[in-house]
Amino acid sequence: MTAQLRSPPADAELQLTEADFARIARIAKAGWGLSLDSAKRPLIRSRLGRRLKALNLASFDPYCEIIESGDTVECDHFITALTTNVTHFYREAHHFELLESEVLPGLIARARKGQRVRLWSAGCSSGQEPYSLAGSILALAKDAASLDLRILATDVDPTVLVTAEGGRYEAQSCVFPSPALEARLFNKPSTPPEAFRTIRPELQPLIAFRRLNLMQPWPFSGRFDVILCRNVAIYFDKPTQTRLWTRFSEALNDGGSLLIGHSERITAPAEHALEAVGITAYRKTGLLPTTAPR
Template sequence: MEAFSVEHEFDFTDKHFAKIRAFVTAHTGIVLPDTKKDMVYGRLSKHIRQRHQGSFDSFCEAIDNADAEEQDCLINAITTNLTAFFREKHHFDFLKNTVLPELLIKNKQTKRIRIWSAGCSTGEEPYSIAICLYDFFRDKPDWDVKVLASDLDANVVKQGESAVYEAIRVKSLSENELKSWFERGTGKNDGLYRIKSPIRSLITFKRLNLLHEWPVSGPFDVIFCRNVVIYFDKATQSVLFSRFAEKMSSKAYLLIGHSESLFNVSDQFEPLGHTVYQRKES
């Protein structure tokens, strides 16, 4: 007997959901409980209407046949992209006031800093990081500071690369901050804001699946991976954080989401409070 669900325009059975759920978990690590069935339907229904004449059978068949475009559509629909500039502000205060002054001494020989925004969504997080770097190193042009911004969703990576945001996306910033960090659109671009070029130049955007091979070298001094692993099971989280540790310099920092924890997941990091962790000395 099928589980209770709200009435749907298109036939969406438990078999359809099971097939979609298995693919999502295998390719993204995200675990979808039964309670997410209606959410999955809601995120896919428009695509099913437009491309599959309302047939989830047709869509699932395309997924089974390894149709890359349809698989990308499914991944992009399921991954969550809630974000904002300087979201969880205490992390950026810690970056500016503690981490960067510390790295100024620690890395004084190489004058090199690398930060990874893993699960960067539409770019607000990596641009917030880059703004901190830009402000801190503005009078230190001989330093090589870069941010890697990666996400599984090709659409949000493209959005992030554009560096263009509607007014509602920057409403939390002051007028002085907007003037310092953004170019204001005029004419047909009125109401749009674009991150200034010197800040954009600090970031490389890359589509990357955290469960697959990482074409990144490191070592990273800081990794932001916030509100990503909350959708993974404990075993997947453990493997991911172990791989992060391998790409980090000694005593590098890991920042995770407010509802996430490394308790019973990884013993390679020391908790510092407020979802900030430091890699133990190797």
């Protein structure tokens, strides 16, 4: 009898052995760069346990075989189960202050001269980061949508992108550092307040949401003026982070900005091409050594 034909065990009986966990961690690292530490074992047992139940599988072995076979539907469930999508509007607000005072005015001036300006929210989760960025841009330039100035917002998890594209959020999750920032993104709540709020429609044309696994080749021809990749690389190990910083610095225009999460640090060799200009904020000033890992 194969594992698939046995009846699935009750939740409490489902075993995620050390070998199962090591196999899942290997798959997550090889495919998506995710570094799973053993503290996450109970969480992974519970989240993937639901998938075993849905597929009527009795153990993790056949489940891993499905993922290793590249089954696209189940790989989507797998990545949704493994990613952490916590985010909020104007998170790490000092980055938006820096952008509004030092970076965006110059980029808007360039766009008004007819030049192309591109910003990238890499690991955008459910969209709060790119919508905050669009709010900063529109606060400085009401005409932004008529310029060649756009935000690319990407994530590997298909479920968060559905929310991001819809721009519809649970009202209680719409928390802002100030009412002025809130008013950039949402109209005043109705009375009585509704359970969900929808992003102001003028923000959406500035953003293109796309699915992208940062570990794979990036299908872009042009470079970016600003890249935000915040609270994403913390889920990768150091060599994977180092390669990512190198790739970001190559994807930036000279003088372009890279903003990373509060607990992340740029390391060599990318640090030779990126000058620190604020808290976890960098500007591209030079070229990378040709020996940098890619």
